[in-house]
Amino acid sequence: MVPFDVLVLVCLAYVAFLFAVAFLVERRARARPLGWLRSPVIYTLSLSIYCTAWTFYGAVGYAVRSGLEFLTIYLGPTLVFVGWWLLLRKLVRVGKAQRVTSIADLISSRFGKSSGLGALVTLLCVVAATPYIALQLQSMSLSFAVFAADSSEGWALPDRNATGLWVAGGLALFTILFGTRNLDANEQHHGVVTAIAVEAVVKLVALLTVGVFVVWVVADGPADVFARIRASEIAAWEIQPGRWAGLTFAAAAAIFCLPRMFQVLVVENADERHLVTASWAFPLYLFLMSLFVVPIAVVGLELLPAGLNPDLYVLTLPLSLGREDLAMLAFLGGFSSATSMVIIEAIALATMVSNHIVMPLWLRAARVTGDVRGLVLNARRLSILAVLGLGYAYYRIAGGGAALAAMGLIAFVGVAQVLPALIGGLYWRGATRLGALAGVSAGFAVWLYTLFLPSFGVGVVLPEAVFAEGPLGVGWLRPRSLFGAEGMDPLLHALFWSLALNAGVFCLVSALSFPPPVERVQAAQFVDVFDLSRRTRGWARGGAEAEELLVMAQRILGPGSAQEFFRAEADRQGKEGFLPDTTPEFIDRLERRLAGSVGAATAHAMIGQIIGGAAVSVEDLMAVANETAQIMEYSSQLQEKSEELSRTARALAEANEKLTQISIQKDAFLSQISHELRTPMTSIRAFSEILMEPDGLPDELRTRYARIIHDEAIRLTRLLDDLLDLSVLEHGAVQLQESAATLRELIDRAILASNSIAPEREFAIERDPPAEAVTVMTDTGRLTQVLINLVSNARKYCDAAHPRLRIAVRAQGEAVEVDVVDNGSGIPRESQALIFEKFARLTDTTRAGGAGLGLAICREIMGKLGGTIIYVPGQGGAAFRLRFPRQLPRQVAGVA
Amino acid sequence: MAAPPRHPTFLARRSYRRRRLVDLGRLLPFAGLFLCGLPMLWAPPEDHARDLAATGLYLFGVWGGLIAVAAFLARTVGAGLDEDGEGPGR
Numbered sequence: 001m002v003p004f005d006v007l008v009l010v011c012l013a014y015v016a017f018l019f020a021v022a023f024l025v026e027r028r029a030r031a032r033p034l035g036w037l038r039s040p041v042i043y044t045l046s047l048s049i050y051c052t053a054w055t056f057y058g059a060v061g062y063a064v065r066s067g068l069e070f071l072t073i074y075l076g077p078t079l080v081f082v083g084w085w086l087l088l089r090k091l092v093r094v095g096k097a098q099r100v101t102s103i104a105d106l107i108s109s110r111f112g113k114s115s116g117l118g119a120l121v122t123l124l125c126v127v128a129a130t131p132y133i134a135l136q137l138q139s140m141s142l143s144f145a146v147f148a149a150d151s152s153e154g155w156a157l158p159d160r161n162a163t164g165l166w167v168a169g170g171l172a173l174f175t176i177l178f179g180t181r182n183l184d185a186n187e188q189h190h191g192v193v194t195a196i197a198v199e200a201v202v203k204l205v206a207l208l209t210v211g212v213f214v215v216w217v218v219a220d221g222p223a224d225v226f227a228r229i230r231a232s233e234i235a236a237w238e239i240q241p242g243r244w245a246g247l248t249f250a251a252a253a254a255i256f257c258l259p260r261m262f263q264v265l266v267v268e269n270a271d272e273r274h275l276v277t278a279s280w281a282f283p284l285y286l287f288l289m290s291l292f293v294v295p296i297a298v299v300g301l302e303l304l305p306a307g308l309n310p311d312l313y314v315l316t317l318p319l320s321l322g323r324e325d326l327a328m329l330a331f332l333g334g335f336s337s338a339t340s341m342v343i344i345e346a347i348a349l350a351t352m353v354s355n356h357i358v359m360p361l362w363l364r365a366a367r368v369t370g371d372v373r374g375l376v377l378n379a380r381r382l383s384i385l386a387v388l389g390l391g392y393a394y395y396r397i398a399g400g401g402a403a404l405a406a407m408g409l410i411a412f413v414g415v416a417q418v419l420p421a422l423i424g425g426l427y428w429r430g431a432t433r434l435g436a437l438a439g440v441s442a443g444f445a446v447w448l449y450t451l452f453l454p455s456f457g458v459g460v461v462l463p464e465a466v467f468a469e470g471p472l473g474v475g476w477l478r479p480r481s482l483f484g485a486e487g488m489d490p491l492l493h494a495l496f497w498s499l500a501l502n503a504g505v506f507c508l509v510s511a512l513s514f515p516p517p518v519e520r521v522q523a524a525q526f527v528d529v530f531d532l533s534r535r536t537r538g539w540a541r542g543g544a545e546a547e548e549l550l551v552m553a554q555r556i557l558g559p560g561s562a563q564e565f566f567r568a569e570a571d572r573q574g575k576e577g578f579l580p581d582t583t584p585e586f587i588d589r590l591e592r593r594l595a596g597s598v599g600a601a602t603a604h605a606m607i608g609q610i611i612g613g614a615a616v617s618v619e620d621l622m623a624v625a626n627e628t629a630q631i632m633e634y635s636s637q638l639q640e641k642s643e644e645l646s647r648t649a650r651a652l653a654e655a656n657e658k659l660t661q662i663s664i665q666k667d668a669f670l671s672q673i674s675h676e677l678r679t680p681m682t683s684i685r686a687f688s689e690i691l692m693e694p695d696g697l698p699d700e701l702r703t704r705y706a707r708i709i710h711d712e713a714i715r716l717t718r719l720l721d722d723l724l725d726l727s728v729l730e731h732g733a734v735q736l737q738e739s740a741a742t743l744r745e746l747i748d749r750a751i752l753a754s755n756s757i758a759p760e761r762e763f764a765i766e767r768d769p770p771a772e773a774v775t776v777m778t779d780t781g782r783l784t785q786v787l788i789n790l791v792s793n794a795r796k797y798c799d800a801a802h803p804r805l806r807i808a809v810r811a812q813g814e815a816v817e818v819d820v821v822d823n824g825s826g827i828p829r830e831s832q833a834l835i836f837e838k839f840a841r842l843t844d845t846t847r848a849g850g851a852g853l854g855l856a857i858c859r860e861i862m863g864k865l866g867g868t869i870i871y872v873p874g875q876g877g878a879a880f881r882l883r884f885p886r887q888l889p890r891q892v893a894g895v896a
Numbered sequence: 897m898a899a900p901p902r903h904p905t906f907l908a909r910r911s912y913r914r915r916r917l918v919d920l921g922r923l924l925p926f927a928g929l930f931l932c933g934l935p936m937l938w939a940p941p942e943d944h945a946r947d948l949a950a951t952g953l954y955l956f957g958v959w960g961g962l963i964a965v966a967a968f969l970a971r972t973v974g975a976g977l978d979e980d981g982e983g984p985g986r
Contacts, residue, residue, distance in 0.1 A: 068935075068952055075932050078959060082966040085918060229949040237948060241936040248932065278965035287959050294952055510949025 007147045014332060021198055022178050022191035029190040038270040040277035043196035046264045051289050053139035053338035054408040057202055059109050063297040072244060074290050076251030078283040082276055090426055091256060092275055095266035095528050099596040102352045103262040103418060109600035111433035111527045112427040112519030118601050121418060124444050125259045126349055128414025133345060133391025133408040136338040137164045143334050146315050170384050171342045179347035180380045193268050198335035204288060206333025213293025213326055214299050223484060225295045232298045234603035246492045253416040259345050259348035302720040350383035355599030363605050372555040376598060397456055410455050413495045417443035420503040429523045434513040439506025443498045445773025446627045450479045451494035480594055546579040556597050565593060656828035662837055676719060680712035722853045729860035736864060738888050743809050746773035746780055750787035757795045764805040774811050778888040782861045789854045789882050790820040798824035814885055821879040832871050914973055921969045931958045
């Protein structure tokens with residue numbers, strides 16, 4: 001027999017070893033990245049805290065009592081893990097994206113960062129965890145008792161209460177030392193997780209060793225074991241379909257709803273890819289843990305005296321066969337199972353209690369003052385003590401006689417009450433805070449009434465009369481047969497009613513209530529976590545002072561990391577120093593950083609205290625929408641601008657084309673004008689030379705030559721007059737002579753004046769005398785000049801066989817339009833843009849009397865008169881349209 | 897102007913195979929649920945107690961099969977988790 005002292009020493013040495021592991025890992029984590037210590041293997045092993053002392057000891061007892069039913073506890077989680085694509089992947093992604101610190105934080109964050117909901121879930125988890133922790137204390141006390149028992153008394157058990165107290169105290173100390181050393185930004189505990197992984201290996205090795213010993217040493221291999229199974233009393237077990245399905249479901253829910261499982265699965269997850277490995281490795285771990293349960297149970301039943309607690313066969317079987325070394329290993333395995341569970345559960349619950357109960361209460365009582373970190377850590381230490389204290393109390397009151405499995409299942413059904421809100425929150429955007437509150441409350445109440453309180457025993461908390469006749473004699477409210485459901489298994493009865501009411505109320509209230517903006521933003525964040533690459537921001541107004549925020553952040557994160565964070569943020573904004581602009585993006589990141597330490601609801605409330613605006617208002621959402629609208633408007637403006645640019649570019653290209661042509665025209669004109677000047681000069685010189693000759697010319701010839709010289713001189717003068725006229729017009733130094741006249745007079749004058757041009761051609765002129773009776777008050781001389789020019793041009797250039805000229809006048813309000821249209825071939829399209837330019841002359845010079853300045857002069861005159869002259873294509877010939885105001889505009893007159 | 901569709905209609909053969917394997921992964925828990933529920937339908941023999949050993953063997957066999965398929969899927973699909981696994985239908 002191992003002396004009790006030795007046993008205690010071994011335990012202490014083992015704990016010291018775990019302590020060293022945790023300490024070294026923590027130290028290494030601070031020094032450099034953890035490498036393999038954050039590998040999928042460690043992650044999978046840490047998940048094994050699912051297998052508590054209940055698994056290690058209780059599974060065998062469960063198998064003795066209920067055959068293969070114990071498998072449901074492991075098949076449920078297996079299904080969840082092999083189907084990780086469906087749920088776990090999203091859960092982990094959301095947890096990381098929102099920096100969730102616990103399952104209460106997840107629910108609270110999803111439903112609008114509600115502190116009330118966080119507190120409710122925390123309360124539920126604490127109450128549900130109580131029997132579970134009691135279970136661990138009980139199993140450890142039992143296992144200690146096995147060794148402590150005096151052999152003369154057989155397997156009788158000494159005072160276990162004292163042992164339970166010692167164990168609870170020791171575990172509280174270890175948890176406080178390692179779980180609350182610092183306030184981690186991510187709420188991750190590398191050291192503890194690694195120690196848990198070591199414990200996972202120990203318990204697996206221990207159970208497998210005992211199993212191998214039983215199958216191959218005690219029995220004669222698998223065939224013999226099968227024979228013994230068939231012969232044993234376990235074989236009489238019959239599957240109960242209701243319990244089989246119900247327990248599988250409850251275990252499947254528990255694998256991610258239990259606070260400690262959520263802690264290792266989501267909060268301590270370092271990399272989403274680890275989940276891929278865990279999807280098969282964790283079921284494999286469960287498989288191996290369950291493999292030898294039935295053989296151990298059967299062999300135990302056969303060899304050990306009847307009446308011995310089957311929960312302890314793992315321990316008592318090797319002991320009774322004299323293998324104390326094996327028993328010691330099994331004891332350490334059970335010890336590992338219980339300690340790892342209690343430590344993580346206590347850390348998870350303490351985080352929840354401090355973040356969702358203590359901090360909100362304290363925030364309500366006072367503004368942010370003093371060092372919050374100390375307060376949070378102390379709150380957690382006290383919470384750990386309280387959680388273990390509650391577990392111990394439950395163990396003292398209810399645990400004494402109950403089987404381990406029954407206590408575990410009570411906890412499973414309790415935490416399953418989070419399931420509707422969790423699943424609804426992840427997959428249904430319509431799930432609301434009120435719905436979650438109502439659903440969880442209803443489920444919690446039913447669970448308390450039908451399962452938790454009765455678990456203390458009939459007459460302990462609920463009086464006997466309530467069980468027999470219902471509260472106040474209302475029979476259909478009896479806790480074991482709610483609404484007349486008689487004859488159901490109590491556990492199944494509680495599971496069924498609590499979840500049915502929970503889910504029903506949750507859906508109904510959610511559908512009937514209307515969520516505020518924050519909640520809707522969060523709902524979209526959670527449900528569409530894979531679609532949203534960018535987080536919608538929560539803080540639209542940056543009214544807070546950066547300095548105040550820094551002061552607060554230092555209290556929570558510690559001065560070093562807070563300053564580092566602020567400096568990085570300032571750097572991101574391109575600023576020097578520690579105080580970034582309080583942009584919504586910055587505040588949003590700060591809130592998430594703080595949420596990693598104190599939970600979403602508290603972080604939100606603390607920032608809200610400083611900023612003033614409590615949450616996202618409809619106005620803020622409108623602002624976001626406006627921003628989007630502005631961006632869209634801006635982009636359409638950009639598009640418009642770019643179209644304008646391409647229009648300008650096109651105009652520029654046209655202008656350039658025109659310039660090039662003008663330049664060519666100018667060159668041509670220069671040579672032309674030289675020619676124009678040269679021709680009359682040449683003839684003047686020649687004839688004057690003839691006249692100068694002394695021998696007398698006949699008078700007739702002399703007169704003729706003198707006329708030629710005179711005519712040529714006039715031509716030169718006219719050319720120079722035109723050039724001068726144009727130059728004067730262009731430089732604006734023209735004096736307008738305002739006078740009144742009817743257009744008929746002016747047109748008469750113009751036709752008369754141009755009769756001298758090509759007088760040999762017969763011209764038909766179409767006019768509309770009544771329309772011409774329009775009196776204009778303008779520079780009639782200049783206007784006549786334009787008309788003469790147009791009529792002359794028609795006479796000169798119209799190439800029709802029977803030339804015809806049409807002059808049409810239209811009065812249009814204050815303006816008058818005069819069309820001068822001939823029936824010639826008109827002006828080619830490519831030349832239409834050039835005809836009003838100074839040096840333009842389209843046809844050869846022989847038929848032209850002028851130097852190509854006429855239309856340019858016309859355009860300048862019309863501009864001075866406040867009007868325009870344009871070429872109108874498609875009129876069956878050359879068509880010019882004059883448009884000018886009847887009354888010479890003041891400003892034009894003024895300028896003139 | 898119509899925005900281009902977020903997910904292409906047709907995928908390369910390899911991506912297509914990946915998507916279908918992910919679909920299989922999503923179906924796996926339901927297959928497991930079905931297989932684990934089957935023993936509920938096996939009526940106990942009239943004369944003697946049911947064969948617990950055989951039921952146990954069957955359940956462990958199903959369990960092992962689930963683990964093997966999950967491991968296979970993890971090796972083939974899980975490696976490129978972020979490549980294009982985030983298709984529609986989560």
